[in-house]
Amino acid sequence: MQRAWQRLYAWLDERLQLANLVEFMGKKYVPVHRHSIWYYFGGVSLFLFLIQVVTGILLLLYYKGSEQLAFESIQFISSKVSFGWLIRSIHSWSANLFILAVLVHMFSVFFERSYRAPRELTWMTGMVMFFLALGFGFSGYLLPWNELAFFATKVGTDIAGVIPVVGKPLMIFLRGGEDVTGATLSRFFGFHVAVLPGIFTVALGIHLLLVQRQGMSEPLHVAALPANGRKTMPFFPNFLLRDLLLWLIVLNLLAILAVFFPWELGKKADLFASAPSGIRPEWYFLFMFQTLKFIPARIGFIDGEVLGVFVFSLAGLLWLLIPFWDRRSARGERNRALSYAGLCAVMYIIAFTILGWVL
Amino acid sequence: MILRIRRLAVAALILAGTRVGMGADKCFECHTAIADKPSTQFAHDIHHRAGVTCAGCHGGDATTDDPEKAMNKEGNFIGVPKGDVISARCAACHADSVRMAGYHVVLPANQFALLKESVHGQKSISGKERIVQCTTCHGAHGIVPVRDPASPVSPLKIVATCSSCHSNATYMRAYNPALPVDQREKYRTSVHGMKNARGDAKVAECVSCHGTHGILPVKDVRSKVFPVNLPSTCANCHSNAAYMKPYGIPTDQYEKFTRSVHGIALLKKNDLGAPACNSCHGNHGAAPPDIESVSKVCGICHSLNADLFAASPHKQAFDERHLPECETCHGNHDIEPATSTLLGVSSDAVCSRCHTPTDNPQGYSAAQVMRLQIDSLELSEQRAQALVAQAEQEGMEISEAKYRLRDIHQARLEARTTVHAFNAPRFATAVDKGLVVSASVAIEAQGALDEYIFRRIGLGISTLIISILAASLYLYIRRIEKR
Amino acid sequence: MEYPPQLKQQTSRRSFLGYILAGGFVAWLAAIAYPLFSYLRPPKQAEVEVTSVKVGTLSSLPKESGVIVRFGNKPVIVVRTAAGEVRAFSATCTHLDCTVQYRKDFGSIWCACHNGRYDLNGRNIAGPPPRPLDPYRVSIQGGDVFVSKNV
Known part of the structure; x- marks a missing residue:
């Protein structure tokens, strides 16, 4: 037995030069300090993404992305296919936990200033994946073709339509026509299972490669310490095993959520019905949705909604380009103003999400 | 108030005196002299007695005895009014409440307006004039008050008046070929019609149900005889205890009907x-259905x-005892939705009214068993649900x-x-069919509940692992x- | 999972932990694999049902006949008239919610519960039903009869 393993390893090593990799991994250390906990959220996000890939492929076996069949096929999955209810429920829950984990990961990186040179590209690819994740959420929400999703998509694409000049063509591109119809469903299905995963995989590959090449970033106060004052732990196996432990806990949580709070399917979308009350997008869009509701219809001579969309786009762009304009952090100095700004942003997002939920 | 009425009356008198021409009616004097039919009839006319002259309707000058002047075609003499002009002449006074007050009569002023809205006012072959003018029903020169038995619209004469057109198939075909023309015949067979023929002016006749000036087609939702309005129309008289007293019949039918399954529907x-x-009672030929015809x-x-x-075997038994079918068990005006409580021998069931344990033990036990069967089906349905x-x-x-x-x-x-077949094996078969289905539904539902528990256990195991x-x-x- | 070499010289307590870890891993694999493979096994009814229900072929529906098909949670009656026309109506009687059927001898749709009758346009023509039956849309594609919601 032992011999066989060794021979297999030798065979692979000859072809892949595993020895290099093992040596590299063995030398890789993860800094240990009071903020180490945040390192795990990248791993949790990765794990949830993998679950999404697996359950997504499984759902693809039975799901039918057409106006007539979408809703019924999900009904079919949850009732007729054995453990279909579990797979669908896990896919829905895991999607939401994924966004949550990604948000935590992103803000922890922001507050730790881990994006500073030389990790600008890691931040940028991460941001690309974040936007893709929102795209996954937005497109996936429509796929069950139920009433709430149908109207939420209508509202969501409407908002895209208010952007001057490009808005209208963008909206028509997203909807596959003037209105949200079966054509929209086909498109969103295509985005969800082919376009977005393709781009995401590339971004994820670069992101992971950069993390492995550059190692974990240290927060400024740790980086400032003398070399002998810094604590570390080996990436392999210590950190990896801790990662695995957390993944198991998350898996347990997912299973409990999926069984005790099965994701509801609601009523089938009816293109001619009037909108029911309580139309709201997924929770991670709520703060934007709520803000747009609060903005008055006109501010001066600008349309309120256009202004809102413009401000959000600008904020997103600033956020994406942080490593390039946050000079202080790049120089290794503390940037308290930015921290407070970030804190305000987090508080604003939480407050408006709650508002959107309650109102 | 009194002062105001008096002032109005004075004004009306002045108006009437100048326009219609009170005092001497020269037209009437000459025409009476030649004793023609209109003037003979007009002598009894309420309008004549009230001082309305011939000129009131025909125009011309009633103050002169010179025919040339009196019936001056260049003047305002119109001769015999024709078509809609007739009703317009009547309405000139009757639609004017101020003027009518001058004659000390209290009549509604909206009769002409109602007529114009009515089926008689709306339908026309020529498109130029209404089917019915005031004179069609009230007559022309011998008009008397409606309450006068001589009036063609008095309760005892109205049927003949209406049927002069409505029983004339040739005439009615021109307006509504599908409309029956046998209403008078049917009416004469009804309780109302027979009493009316015997001179009872209180019973319902045409206008009691259809209305007077504003008669609407039966299919018009505003019609007094439109299905949803009909019960209250009948109840106008039949629920009026004082009015119905001489006839000695109950007056609670309407109240019962509104509570019944039919009334609610x-x-x-x-x-x-x-x-x-x-x-159930018929309309023009209204009478209670007799025992034979209830079913x-x-x-x-x-x-x-x-x-x-x-x-069923009950048919003969009911016939022999002169019991009305349906009604004996279900009642009449206050029929409630039939439930299984009617069946069996409990206090609210009906079977035991005849099938007592002593007189008819076989029927008594059959009723008991049938009730048990339907109850068990109901229970198993509830359980499955x-x-x-x-x-x-x-x-x-x-x-x-x-x-x-x-x-x-x-x-x-x-x-x-199937209860109505009163056949125990047949009933049992029908019940069994339901029991079989409900058992299989219950098994399926129980299976789903078991699956629900299985999921919890499965989760427990995998969580543990x-x-x-x-x-x-x-x-x-x-x-x-x-x- | 490859154990580091120092673990090879284990005490009995350590070997116990190793067994638990390996056993747990295997059990975990099983706990994942069982639902996964159950999910992959095609269900009894291989395809999802639709808003548009296939009734069958036109030839399976002779003239002057009717058939009840399940449409979501409701039954629909599909009748073929003597002239060969196919029509579909809700099969729920408007009187007390029984399921109606086609009666060739009456040439009409009939409810067994209280003898209510509807003509082949779904209109209530006799008995207690208060309202006509709701119509459904029929489409015939290549000899197959489909019924869908009337929009």
Whole structure:
């Protein structure tokens, strides 16, 4: 037995030069300090993404992305296919936990200033994946073709339509026509299972490669310490095993959520019905949705909604380009103003999400 | 108030005196002298007695005895009014409440307006004039008050007046070929019609139900005889205890009807197919259905029940005892939705009214058994429903079983209908059909509930496995870090 | 999972932990694999049902006949007239919610519960039903008859 393993390893090593990799991994250390906990959220996000890939492929076996069949096929999955209810429920829950984990990961990186040179590209690819994740959420929400999703998509694409000049063509591109119809469903299905995963995989590959090449970033106060004052732990196996432990806990949580709070399917979308009350997008869009509701219809001579969309786009762009304009952090100095700004942003997002939920 | 009326009266007198021409009526004087028919009749006319001259309707000058002047065509003399001019002449005074007050009469001023809106005012062949003018019903020169028995619209004469057109098939064909023309014949056979013929002016005649000036087609929702309005129209008289006193019949039919399954369907749910008074009693030929015909009347709609009953052993028994079918068990005006409580021998059941344990032990026990059977079907339906609801509540997909709940419901209703055959084996077969379905639905629902528990157990096991794995991993990490 | 070499010289307690870890891993694999493979096994009814229900072929529906098909949670009656026309209506009687059927001898749709009758346009023509039956849309594609919601 032992011999066989060794021979297999030798065979692979000859072809892949595993020895290099093992040596590299063995030398890789993860800094240990009071903020180490945040390192795990990248791993949790990765794990949830993998679950999404697996359950997504499984759902693809039975799901039918057409106006007539979408809703019924999900009904079919949850009732007729054995453990279909579990797979669908896990896919829905895991999607939401994924966004949550990604948000935590992103803000922890922001507050730790881990994006500073030389990790600008890691931040940028991460941001690309974040936007893709929102795209996954937005497109996936429509796929069950139920009433709430149908109207939420209508509202969501409407908002895209208010952007001057490009808005209208963008909206028509997203909807596959003037209105949200079966054509929209086909498109969103295509985005969800082919376009977005393709781009995401590339971004994820670069992101992971950069993390492995550059190692974990240290927060400024740790980086400032003398070399002998810094604590570390080996990436392999210590950190990896801790990662695995957390993944198991998350898996347990997912299973409990999926069984005790099965994701509801609601009523089938009816293109001619009037909108029911309580139309709201997924929770991670709520703060934007709520803000747009609060903005008055006109501010001066600008349309309120256009202004809102413009401000959000600008904020997103600033956020994406942080490593390039946050000079202080790049120089290794503390940037308290930015921290407070970030804190305000987090508080604003939480407050408006709650508002959107309650109102 | 009095002062105001007096002032109005004075004004009206002045107006009337100048325009219509009170005082000497020279036209009438000359025409009476030649004793022509109009003037002979006009002598008794209420208008003549009130001082309205010939010129009031015909125009011209009633103050001169020179025919040339009096009937000056260049003047305002119009000769014999024709078409809509007739009613317009009448309405000149009758639609003017101020002027009418001058004659000390209290008549509604909206008669002409109602006529114009009515079916008689709306329908026209020529398109130029209304079918009916005031004179069509009230006459022309010998008009007397409606309350005068000589009036063609008085209760005892109105039937003849209306039927002069409505019983004339040739005439009616021009307006509505589908409309029956036998209303008078039917009316004469009705309780109302027979009493009317004997001189009872209190009973219903044409206008009691259809209205007077503003008669609307039966299919018009505003019509007094439109199905949903009809019961209250009948109730105008039939629920008036004082009015009905001489006839010695109950006056609670309307009140009972509104509580009945039919009344609720018609009046609350606006189901125009539901029976109103006339559906069972007839309309023009209204009379209570006699014992023989009750089941035929009910059977118009409830035909299956009527057929089953006619073939059942009860048919002969009821006939011998002169019991009305349907009504004996279900009642009449206050028929409630039939439930299984009617069946059996309990206090609210009807079977034991005849089938007492001593006189008719066989029927008594049969009723008892049938009640037990339908109750057990009802119970098993409820159980199946509860299980399905519970499984659904737990988030289980159970649409198949839910769909088959319908079959139990159907079997139960069929069994209830089968009761009317009063045939124990046949009833048992119908009940068994439902019991079989409800048993299989219950099994399916129970299976879904078991599956629900299985999911919980499965989760428990896998959670346990993951927890053990996580715990041992934790211990392992601790160990390699201790090193 | 490859154990580091130092673990090879284990005490009995350590070997116990190793067994638990390996056993747990295997059990975990099973706990994942069982639902996964159950999910992959095709269900009894291989395809999802639709808003548009296939009734069958036109030839399976002779003239002057009717058939009840399940449409979601409700039954639909599909009748073929003497002239060969196919029509579909809700099969729920408007009187007390029984399921109606086609009666060739009456040439009409009939409810067994209280003898309600509807003509082949779904209109209530006799008995207690208060309302006509709701119509459904029929489409015939290549000899197959489909019924869908009337929009």
